[in-house]
Amino acid sequence: MATITILPDHLISKIAAGEVIERPASVIKECVENSLDAGATSIEIHLKDAGKSLIHIKDNGTGISQNDLEKLFFRHATSKIKNEDDLSHINSLGFRGEALYSIGAISDVTLKSKTLNQSEGWEIHVRGTQRLSLKPAATTLNGTEIEIKELFFNTPARKKFLKSNTTEINQILNILIPYTLLHYKTRFLLTHQGSPLIDLPTDENLTKRIAQSLHIEEKYILEKKYPKDQNDMAIQIVLGDINIKRARRDLQFLFINGRPVQHKNISFHLNQVYRLIMPPTDYPFFYVDILIPPDDVDVNVHPTKREVKLKDEQHLCMLLRNITEEILMKNGQIKEAASSFSPAHTFKNTTIRIKENKTDSLEPWEGQSEKSPNNNIPHSPSISEQLFFIPEANFHRKNKENLQSRLQNAKFIGGFLNKYLLFEENHSLLLIDQHAAAERVNYEKFLNQIRKGQIEVQHLLTPITLKLTPQEFLTFEEIKDTLEKIGFSNNQWDATSIAIHSHPIFIKNIERAIRNLLAERSVEKYDMDAIARRACRSSVMTGDKLQDPEAEKLKQQLIECFDPFTCPHGRPTVVELTEDFLDKQFLR
Numbered sequence: 111m112a113t114i115t116i117l118p119d120h121l122i123s124k125i126a127a128g129e130v131i132e133r134p135a136s137v138i139k140e141c142v143e144n145s146l147d148a149g150a151t152s153i154e155i156h157l158k159d160a161g162k163s164l165i166h167i168k169d170n171g172t173g174i175s176q177n178d179l180e181k182l183f184f185r186h187a188t189s190k191i192k193n194e195d196d197l198s199h200i201n202s203l204g205f206r207g208e209a210l211y212s213i214g215a216i217s218d219v220t221l222k223s224k225t226l227n228q229s230e231g232w233e234i235h236v237r238g239t240q241r242l243s244l245k246p247a248a249t250t251l252n253g254t255e256i257e258i259k260e261l262f263f264n265t266p267a268r269k270k271f272l273k274s275n276t277t278e279i280n281q282i283l284n285i286l287i288p289y290t291l292l293h294y295k296t297r298f299l300l301t302h303q304g305s306p307l308i309d310l311p312t313d314e315n316l317t318k319r320i321a322q323s324l325h326i327e328e329k330y331i332l333e334k335k336y337p338k339d340q341n342d343m344a345i346q347i348v349l350g351d352i353n354i355k356r357a358r359r360d361l362q363f364l365f366i367n368g369r370p371v372q373h374k375n376i377s378f379h380l381n382q383v384y385r386l387i388m389p390p391t392d393y394p395f396f397y398v399d400i401l402i403p404p405d406d407v408d409v410n411v412h413p414t415k416r417e418v419k420l421k422d423e424q425h426l427c428m429l430l431r432n433i434t435e436e437i438l439m440k441n442g443q444i445k446e447a448a449s450s451f452s453p454a455h456t457f458k459n460t461t462i463r464i465k466e467n468k469t470d471s472l473e474p475w476e477g478q479s480e481k482s483p484n485n486n487i488p489h490s491p492s493i494s495e496q497l498f499f500i501p502e503a504n505f506h507r508k509n510k511e512n513l514q515s516r517l518q519n520a521k522f523i524g525g526f527l528n529k530y531l532l533f534e535e536n537h538s539l540l541l542i543d544q545h546a547a548a549e550r551v552n553y554e555k556f557l558n559q560i561r562k563g564q565i566e567v568q569h570l571l572t573p574i575t576l577k578l579t580p581q582e583f584l585t586f587e588e589i590k591d592t593l594e595k596i597g598f599s600n601n602q603w604d605a606t607s608i609a610i611h612s613h614p615i616f617i618k619n620i621e622r623a624i625r626n627l628l629a630e631r632s633v634e635k636y637d638m639d640a641i642a643r644r645a646c647r648s649s650v651m652t653g654d655k656l657q658d659p660e661a662e663k664l665k666q667q668l669i670e671c672f673d674p675f676t677c678p679h680g681r682p683t684v685v686e687l688t689e690d691f692l693d694k695q696f697l698r
């Protein structure tokens with residue numbers, strides 16, 4: 111049995127720091143939250159080396175008095191709570207007194223501050239928990255300025271884990287942008303190596319700020335406010351219409367009591383409403399700001415406070431769902447579709463899944479069929495649903511050659527829902543998922559063309575222009591030459607848009623292909639294979655009706671593929687229902 115040791119303080123501080131500060135983006139989150147808690151109306155952030163060598167943040171908030179400055183960088187030093195009671199009514203972003211301590215434990219920090227009442231500022235210098243100096247500072251401006259250098263200088267394992275500058279900046283944008291929306295009256299400036307990445311003036315209007323910060327058009331967003339109800343809850347919601355679609359949930363923002371949070375259940379329900387007007391591969395824009403009594407929410411469940419626990423989650427989800435439907439319907443977008451929304455429909459969307467091999471999973475719970483995180487909508491499956499929707503084991507996928515040759519002999523007998531192609535062979539029904547099959551065929555063809563350097567392209571008479579989010583823009587900068595090589599000739603159009611002048615011939619939905627390609631967070635992961643896979647995501651739509659010869663052609667092309675029975679993302683392309691299986695279902 112190993113002996114137990116009590117860890118020394120310096121080690122404890124490094125471990126604790128690691129929970130709060132994982133990368134430059136976490137430093138920015140903590141410091142921006144401090145500035146906002148201090149009532150700042152201007153926050154400037156300057157980075158060098160994606161923050162790895164310098165993060166310099168300046169705010170015009172209340173500042174920190176000389177007395178308090180002495181207490182900074184100690185663990186649990188906070189001005190935001192005093193006793194246990196306060197924990198249940200937190201109305202600041204910070205409350206643990208952990209952030210500055212953690213930052214000081216793994217970097218070299220100088221913090222300068224001046225309050226309105228002080229004639230001069232003071233400055234404290236800390237390096238890896240060591241307090242090096244506390245002295246008057248030459249500053250006349252009220253507010254706080256913090257310079258963080260050499261991040262993770264004493265935790266090399268953490269430092270090694272940091273990704274490329276593009277990826278780290280992307281993470282920073284992901285963290286910062288939600289605050290720029292919620293605090294739309296605050297000025298935000300973010301620069302990297304001297305060039306501005308975000309430059310938002312003091313603003314008065316939420317929709318204008320959303321448009322400016324996310325590079326989307328104001329005319330495509332709808333805003334609605336619901337003042338406090340009998341439960342003391344207020345909601346402000348801004349929804350994108352069908353013109354704003356993304357490959358990821360990049361444009362989805364949820365705030366609870368002034369804190370950007372992630373909540374799978376709420377997000378699931380809002381996306382479900384949009385499923386009525388958008389295909390499952392597209393994600394809409396939404397911004398939901400909820401104010402609820404602090405007693406009804408617990409933010410103390412995760413070290414980074416990103417997850418919250420809600421008292422009456424079910425009620426809130428249903429309320430948001432109704433509100434979203436109402437707003438979208440009023441805008442004339444879903445009408446009949448909304449009435450077709452029934453628990454049975456949800457059941458089908460949520461429970462029927464053939465297990466996916468998520469080789470190219472975009473997000474942990476993203477997929478063609480979304481799964482309700484809590485399976486909240488009550489519905490007991492009917493007998494027919496129970497019998498028919500039985501998992502994978504009943505869809506025999508025989509070995510490759512056998513199935514290939516049987517598919518060769520199979521006769522096309524029709525299509526189902528413009529989604530599945532039905533083929534009959536001996537005592538089996540073979541179903542081809544036309545979308546997955548076309549993806550496989552196009553992916554192999556495309557990869558081949560890339561390898562040979564002979565890509566068939568379509569030139570466009572008028573270019574397609576796309577407005578990109580700041581994150582997409584960053585990725586575009588990194589991969590624009592690669593895009594060019596694979597047939598998407600491109601250039602920057604204006605400060606927020608790009609133009610596409612040609613595309614690989616088989617790509618039908620160019621915008622979706624480009625956004626899929628720009629949705630990768632870690633550009634390090636991009637090899638030609640990943641690029642071809644992402645581009646092919648948009649090669650064919652599920653809803654296209656295929657005529658008999660086209661269905662036969664697709665079958666033939668699929669048979670000739672190197673790896674015909676899975677799509678590039680790991681889903682099956684063909685499933686077999688044997689006579690035996692069907693007999694069993696009919697209790698024969």
Ligand SMILES: Nc1ncnc2c1ncn2[C@@H]1O[C@H](COP(=O)(O)OP(=O)(O)OP(=O)(O)O)[C@@H](O)[C@H]1O
Binds near residue numbers: 140173182187210
């Ligand atoms: N930019 C700032 N302006 C004014 N005061 C600040 C600023 N940054 C930090 N402080 C003061 O320093 C204290 C410690 O900050 P720190 O971020 O470590 O803890 P916290 O914000 O109280 O809690 P948390 O760890 O949850 O963020 C704060 O409570 C606040 O009083």
Ligand SMILES: [Mg+2]
Binds near residue numbers: 140203204205210
């Ligand atoms: Mg804080």
